[in-house]
Amino acid sequence: MNSTRISYNYSLIPNNPVNRYWLLGFIEGEGTFGFKNLSPYFQLGQHTKNIKVLKNIALYLQTIPQVFTFSKNSLPLKVSYALHTNNSISVISVNNIDSLYDYLMFFLLDMPFQSRKGLDFYYWGIVLHLHKFGYFYLKAGVKLVSEIAKYTNKGRYSTNLTKVSSPSLEDIIKVLKLSLPIQLTPEMRHVKLGQSFSRLVQERNIWVYDKGVLINSQPYASYGKAMEAIGYSRTSLAARRSIDTGKVIGGRYTFYSAPQT
Template identity: 30%
Template sequence: MTLAPTKINNKNSVYIRKVHTNIKKIDTPFLEWLTGFVDAGGNFNISLRNYSSQDNKYNSLILTFQIGLNLDDLEVLKFIQKKLGCGKISISKNKCNFFVNDQASLINIIVPVFNFVPLKSSKYFQFLIFEKAVTLIKSKGHLTDRGRNEMIKFYHEIKNPSIYLKASPALSPINKYWLGGFVDGDGSFSAHLNRPVFKFENHVKELPLFKAIVNYFQFGNINTYKTRNNSSQVVTIEFNNIHFLKNVIVSLFTRIKLLNSKNLKDFNYFCILVDIYYYGYHTIPEGKSLAIEITSNWNNFRFSTYKTPFIDFKKKYQILSNIPSPFVIKDGGLRFYRNTLNLVSDKIRITAIDHLNNVAIFSSISECSRILQIDRATIKKYLLNGQIYKNYRFKFNNFIYFDRKEG
């Protein structure tokens, strides 16, 4: 079956017309998700059969777009295959692979899709080389001596990671659907010392992309380090601020269906762990015990090879939540110990406004105290009562607001 050229609607959809079939609509949110997923774990490959570097010749070539996953994520590949209307899936032991290598699908579906929604990672450059190779095949240029030499050039370029380190991706704006795909492929919902952590980790060549993620959230710090064997450098973003996790990450990923992989199961446990710490249940034996139980079983239930009976952590948390929470949330996000006026020792940002309406923002009460030479207890007192002290009015600036409207 041959494919007619892809028709693109720049407002909200890509339409793919197959001969003898109706027009199939692929919604843009899926394509944004797919782009994020491919940025995390997809590949564009040029394979030259019987290539001889000495003679600079090859017998035949195969161009392949592929995504490889653990077998437990087979349903995700079926989801992608159904949405795109092309490609095949192979299974080997505990691995599954979605791949597209027929010329019609590469020309009419894969290349138009990633031109319509550009990749944002170093895969962008890989795709540009791949697109040139597809275009060469489309024009039959690969059948000429000059075209064969061009294909060999593309073959070497696409396998050379150094090309990605010499340039920055042409990043288009990140949105929530792209983020969902990237989280499915590269993000992790986990814990450190039983405390919830949301994390990204990748090769340092993705530093521009990680900066874009931090800019999207207007929150987070980027770190780089070398692996143990010093073979490569890694870039990470780690979010462990409980207010950010509760009010941004949990809120975002529960409000809209953004996750499609087995990461969704991790996220469901993550939400429970966030609530345990946000409401202070980790300070009582029952909550601490449940947090330990969740983190000790974190990855087990999402793998089919794990045979231990399923534990319903949602039900266990419902029982736990019948106990009055140790922390009470007031004033849009401030946490107090129950039945007291004592603030939970969060890292609270403070805004100080003087009598001339000059505004100074401090990262903590301690920093405010040190710079303004006012003791911490006094600052806390006037933060709570809202009165003026030494020409300063103090306000909490701890509320993390995130409600970006996206088309």
Template identity: 30%
Template sequence: MAIFTVSSQKEISIVIEIFNNSPLNTTKHLNFLDFKKAFYLYINTTKKTLNLKKEIDNIKNGMNNERSYFEMPANHIKITSYWLLGFVEGEGSFFISKSDNYRIGFGLGQSSKDLILMEEIKNFFNNLSGEFPNKHDYGNVVSFSTIKPSVHQSYGMINLLIQNKQYITNVLIPFYDSMVWISKKEYDYKDWKIILNLKQLGLHYTKEGIKVIDQILSQTNNNRLSTNKQHVTVDRTLLQIEIDKLLSGPSNFEKKTVEFSLNL
């Protein structure tokens, strides 16, 4: 684990300026406003009295896990392409359902406190279809599912899910490909694309394809940097050779069609 901490007053002022110019879209913004209020209260008060401490403690005691008020300022949320990419790099999931014929999907999860934000993200994705060359009416491609809070939780979860194959191929992938990633999430995204390409060739029905897909999956997400001694690390150079070989070969669907015609 790596931890980055800013603690000097000069550097905190820089952080505040950053988020003044690039406002947070989640309810974390409310914690930022309280943090900023407490910071300026502290640095602008000459005498650090007990009353000052109590005032700052009152602010602190209403932040983060102690917060009970989550109403965001009106029209505050602004979704941009790169803000969304940053959010995806932190919270996104490029998943393959192995038990469901290697079903492809993309998901985002967030606390139900951020319902308005998730609705704005949903609208952003639904409106993307008109921005790329393959313009189709995909309808409402984004679905919501909710998870109720457990006994130990105050709030549930909202999961945003995209599984429409045409939308993923013609809209979502061109969207992500058009931007510059900065985290290791890009590697998971690229592996996800490879599996999608293998599926489009019908290779998930072949022994060779299944073997390669399973090897890719064994190295994605948390397994990518796993230090577990029982985890088997795959040689990515050799794996890429196998991937390129499969992708440059014939489609399994075409092969099945030829075999059927010959049998006739």
């Protein structure tokens, strides 16, 4: 019935069995509300033998209507396919901030989660909100996103010897009360918003530490130069996403906007 089964009769499976509650149950068991370089993404995985299930889910996700209609230029959910490194697990994922916020987040906010996955989703939704409106580009916003990412991943496991506390409601409200120097407009996509925040920075200093040791006596003038100095691509977002959070990149490097004492 399980791993030793070799006969699959796909004709017995309905062409598209997916509906909103079927999908919710599948997400509670197999879904990931994750963060990559502090940017939220949504992912579902299955054994490659069950790729038809993922394809049906992908088709259903693309039919979800836009609920947050404030945004005028959001694109429907675009699902990416990938094969896990062990070649036996296929995954579908969505990582576009506008699509995740305007379509998927509000769709799932209406759903009755029954497991811990619901709490992960709510914290993930807070991070998505911080990205969508630009709070993430403030120092306090980056710090809050980093704390949420640590908590909702391995930090909450009962087997983790180093427990990570959940961010308090007060801390979340404090960030959401901050004034934003740039206001999101209906026509503005997330990429444009990020570029607008980036242009506000007149002078950028990035101090890079290798296992706590400063690697250069002078700061780097751009994220690209900082990443290049440690052997990464200049286009990598790792420094930009982790600066002042204490997040370790590549098991070694941390990035700060001021020297650490």
